Amino acid sequence: MANSKINISLLKKLETLKLNSNFILNKGYSGSRKSKAKGSSIEFSDYREYVPGDDFRKIDWNAYGRFQKLFVKLFMEEREASINIFLDTSKSMAFGSPKKSYIALNLSMVFAYLSLANLDRINLYTINNGKLDNTGYLKGKNMTSRVINFLEKVKFESREDMLNLIPENQYKQGISIIISDLFSDNFEEVIKYLSYLKQNIIVLQILSKEELNPTIRGDVKLIDSETENEIDISGSNSILKAYEKNLNKFLNNINEICKKYGCYYTFLSNETPLEKIIFDSLIKAGILR
Amino acid sequence: MNFYSPISFLFLLGIIPIILMYLLKKKHERIEISSTYLWKKAIKDMEANTPWQKLKKNLLLLLQILIFTLIVLALTEPYIISESMNVENLIIVLDKSTSMQSTDIKESRFNMAKEEIEKIVDNLRKESYVTLITMGNKPEILLNKGNDKGLIRKKLRNIQVGNSSDNIEDTLSLIRAMTKGMKNYRVIFYTDKGIEEELKNITVKNIKKDKSQNIAIEKLTHAVDNGKMSVLITVTNYSNLEKTGDLTLYVDNEIYDVKEVTIKGKNSRNIYFDVPSNSGLLEAEIDINDDLKIDNKRYHVIKNTLYKKVLLTTKGNLFLEKAISLNNNVELYKSNKILEDIRGYDLYVYDGMIPDKLPLDGNIVIFDPPKNNGIINVKGKVMEGELKIKEDELFNYVDMDFASRGMKVFETPKWGVPILLLNDYPVMVKGMKDKQKFIIAGFDLHETDFPLKTDFPIFISNILDYTLNIKGQENIKIFSGEEINIEILPKTEIAYVITPSGLKKKIAPPFPVAPYTDTNETGIYKIIQESASGDIISYFATNINTKQESNINFEYTLKGTTTELGDNKGEVYSSLQSLFIWLALIFLALEWVVYNRGY
Known part of the structure; x- marks a missing residue:
């Protein structure tokens, strides 16, 4: 399973990266995440006129000297974010070369590491025995090794549709990151549900080259790795065209849904090198910065 | 659409192995893929767009079945009426x-x-x-x-x-x-x-x-020479190959002789047989297997009434001579003086003279007997008077109204009956003396105007008929299917024809008899005429018109303009065989394209 192993050397390169902060964060313990709420961090945000009741320690005396008016300095409130990483460990992820699971695992790790490094709380969800399994909320960079241990034990064998399972739980307001191939009809349901729970949603869809550009010839019986459903295909131009058309429809549909609910969405191919995904695709998509 | 050889439809069973091969081959290569999620959608999509998509999956099979069916159809030689x-x-x-x-x-x-x-x-x-x-x-x-x-x-x-x-x-x-x-x-x-x-x-x-094969017996005839009868049979080989077989001659329905005959292709051979002079019915058969059997047999009837010999003794009577010789069955001999001690004639006609001793082997007709003749007593000569005619077969269709310069009258003999009377004296007597038939007429034909009348030849014919027992079947040889006039004698009461296969068919009454037409069967037909004086039997033979019919291989050119006019363009049938072959080829090409393009 060399393919699905976590690339730990990657972590060293992540120092410069952060999750984009444009997420409304929950009112929780203060963390290092900038919140839209003005708060008591050291990071300056804005001024406003003093009204009685304000903490006069925050009056900017220099401004008073210049304008003869009392201004209060507003600081960015830095809060911890609650980050749910949903890693699809269904069997379909274990396909491709490199396996989609390799990308998914490493991305999970990247997001977990970045979050932990940013003093956010993370919870990593996988499927286990037909249920969502999670690591529980972890916080602090020292939890990285636990995450790595957890991820290394993950097996991509589930026959369950993860998107079916997500709505079974409640999640704290925060960020939800879905890493999956999204072969499911429940995608919109899930996004709707997570939006309802005031989640900022990041959708990372990974598809393999075989899925993007199948090269089936002749009469074959296709077996679904998860459901073991069989379908007979006579590899012909017309079916390949129909496949391509449906693939585009499928991707567009996901894109539409994401736009509708304001999710960040990125489509990733398993052929794109991991580093390019992280330092190029995700940054371009505005997920990392 | 019809089929010349519908049996070829059995080949359609060959479709079964084709389908079986497909079913066996249909064990698809099994490929495990991440998810069939999109494939299902794609298939659904295709089926929605093109309902025949399910068929398309088996397009090659369908094409192969189609091609096979077309080939089978071609084999059945289909055609349509044009x-x-x-x-x-x-x-x-x-x-x-x-x-x-x-x-x-x-x-x-x-x-x-x-x-x-x-x-x-x-x-x-x-x-x-x-x-x-x-x-x-x-x-x-x-x-x-x-x-x-x-x-x-x-x-x-x-x-x-x-x-x-x-x-x-x-x-x-x-x-x-x-x-x-x-x-x-x-x-x-x-x-x-x-x-x-x-x-x-x-x-x-x-x-x-x-190249059809046919052997025919074209001729079966006989000839009499010096009292010996010989038979000539002509056998013709209409095929190209030399043929050998046994030629059998039947005489009066019994095998008489067999000869082996070899005939070269397109050749004829004459074969002779000697047969007894009293032979009546001949049948020849050649035993060679060919395509037309019916002309391998031929039948012949030898005129069952051989020529009757008649001796006319007269000092010169042209009328009598002519009237007698009108009958084809009579061979007339003449003598102008009395021949004593003669024999060998069927009938002796004496005109105005009579031998001392009458012959004993033939019937006798006497005109104008001299006095003291030893056979009939001449009582004298009556010059004129009333003629009384008794009903008799001799006077059938004859009007005895003629002028005469006098007739001799007889005394009725014990053996005869008067049939013509003048003033109640017999002038004509007819009778049977021992086994001889006698007719004696008491008038000299030269002294009457009777020979000048149309009734005279009939009268003579009646006399010959009575005295010679002539069976007047003229025509004894016809081709199958032709009609034949059967000559019925005046005295006949019922007449039958017995066909070669033994069917007895009544042809008379009613009289006159219509021509007999039921002559399709080849062979020898027997005519039976029943009358009070016994049955009269005659025969005729029916044969194939070999000149027209036996050359089954004959070649000809359509000289007529029928074809050239273009009127003949309408072939009765249009064969669809080539059409199906072409279709099969087209579909074969199509299959090749489908296979290559992978539709």
């Missing part, structure tokens, strides 16, 4: 002459033609009318403008092939007469002969095959 046969009036002529019996095609040429006609009838449009004509030695309209297919079929099935020759000329003129003023018609002529005349809208279907 459009030109779909006319308002369809005149179908079927040759039923002897040569159509040839077995070189299927069961026979005739059956083949019937089958084809039946196919045409099956495919007939409802608004088409069929006229069915058979051609033997005369054309016969079996059905005029019928369009009840059942009736047409029934009529068709009832047609039997005959032993007669054909009569193309009469048939064509019948057709010409029928089609005069008829529009929208077509004539289909099923024959194995050539039609050399020009006729519009005719399609000649030649039912024949090349």
Whole structure:
């Protein structure tokens, strides 16, 4: 399973990266995440006129000297974010070369590491025995090794549709990151549900080259790795065209849904090198910065 | 659409292994993929767009079955009745002459033609009318403008092939007469002969095959020379190959002689046999297997009444001489003086003289006997008076009203009866003396005007008939299917014909007898005429017209303009075989494309 192993050397390169902060964060313990709420961090945000009741320690005396008016300095409130990483460990992820699971695992790790490094709380969800399994909320960079241990034990064998399972739980307001191939009809349901729970949603869809550009010839019986459903295909131009058309429809549909609910969405191919995904695709998509 | 060899449909069973091969081959390569999620959608999408998509999966199989089916169809030799046969009036002529019996095609040429006609009838449009004509030695309209297919079929099935020759000329003129003023018609002529005349809208279907084999006995005849009878048989080989076989001669229904005969191809041979001079019925048979059997036998009747010899003793009587010699069965000998002690004649006619001792081996007719003749007592001569005619066969159709310069009157002898009386004295006596028939007339023909009358030859004929027992069957040799005039004697009460197969058919009464037409069967027919004086039996023979019918292989060129006019373009059938072969090839190419392009 060399393919699905976590690339730990990657972590060293992540120092410069952060999750984009444009997420409304929950009112929780203060963390290092900038919140839209003005708060008591050291990071300056804005001024406003003093009204009685304000903490006069925050009056900017220099401004008073210049304008003869009392201004209060507003600081960015830095809060911890609650980050749910949903890693699809269904069997379909274990396909491709490199396996989609390799990308998914490493991305999970990247997001977990970045979050932990940013003093956010993370919870990593996988499927286990037909249920969502999670690591529980972890916080602090020292939890990285636990995450790595957890991820290394993950097996991509589930026959369950993860998107079916997500709505079974409640999640704290925060960020939800879905890493999956999204072969499911429940995608919109899930996004709707997570939006309802005031989640900022990041959708990372990974598809393999075989899925993007199948090269089936002749009469074959296709077996679904998860459901073991069989379908007979006579590899012909017309079916390949129909496949391509449906693939585009499928991707567009996901894109539409994401736009509708304001999710960040990125489509990733398993052929794109991991580093390019992280330092190029995700940054371009505005997920990392 | 019809099929010449529907048995080939059995090949369709070959589709089963093709399908089986497909089912076995259909064990698809199994590929495990991440998810069939998108594939399902794609298939659904394709099926929604193109409902035949499911079929498309098996496009190659379908094409292969189609190609196979087309090939099988081609093998069944399908055909359709050509459009030109779909006319308002369809005149179908079927040759039923002897040569159509040839077995070189299927069961026979005739059956083949019937089958084809039946196919045409099956495919007939409802608004088409069929006229069915058979051609033997005369054309016969079996059905005029019928369009009840059942009736047409029934009529068709009832047609039997005959032993007669054909009569193309009469048939064509019948057709010409029928089609005069008829529009929208077509004539289909099923024959194995050539039609050399020009006729519009005719399609000649030649039912024949090349290199058919036929041997025929063309001639069976006899000759008498010096009291010996010899038989000549001519056997002709119409095929190209040399043939050898036994030639058997039957005399009076019993095997008389067998000779082995070898005849080169396209050659004739004459074979002679000597037979007893009293032979009556001859039958010759050549035992060689060929395509037309009926002409391997031939029959011949030797005139059962051999020439009767008549001796006329007269100082000169031209009238009598002529009247007697009119009868073909009589060989007339003349003498102008009395010949004593003669014998060997069937009839002795004495005119005005008489020997001392009358012959004992023949019947005797005497005109104007001298006095003291020792046979009849002449009482004197009556110059004039009233003639009284008794009813007698001698006077049938004869008016005895003639002028005379006097007649001798007789005393009625014990052995005879007077049949003509003058003033109640017998002047003509007829009777049986021992075994001899006697007719004595008491007048000199030269002294009457009787010979000048039309009744005279009849009177003489009656005399000969009575005294010679002539069986007057003139015609004893006809071709099968022809009619024959059977000569019935005046005294006959009932007449029968017994056919070669033994059927007894009454032909008279009523009188006069109509020509006998039921002569299809070849062989020797027996005529029995029953009368008070006993049965009279005669024969005639019916044979195949070998000149016309035996050359089943004959070649001819269509000289007529029938084909050149383009009227003959209407082949009765259009074969679809090549069409199916082409279709199969096209689909084969299509399959290749499909296979390569991977649709």
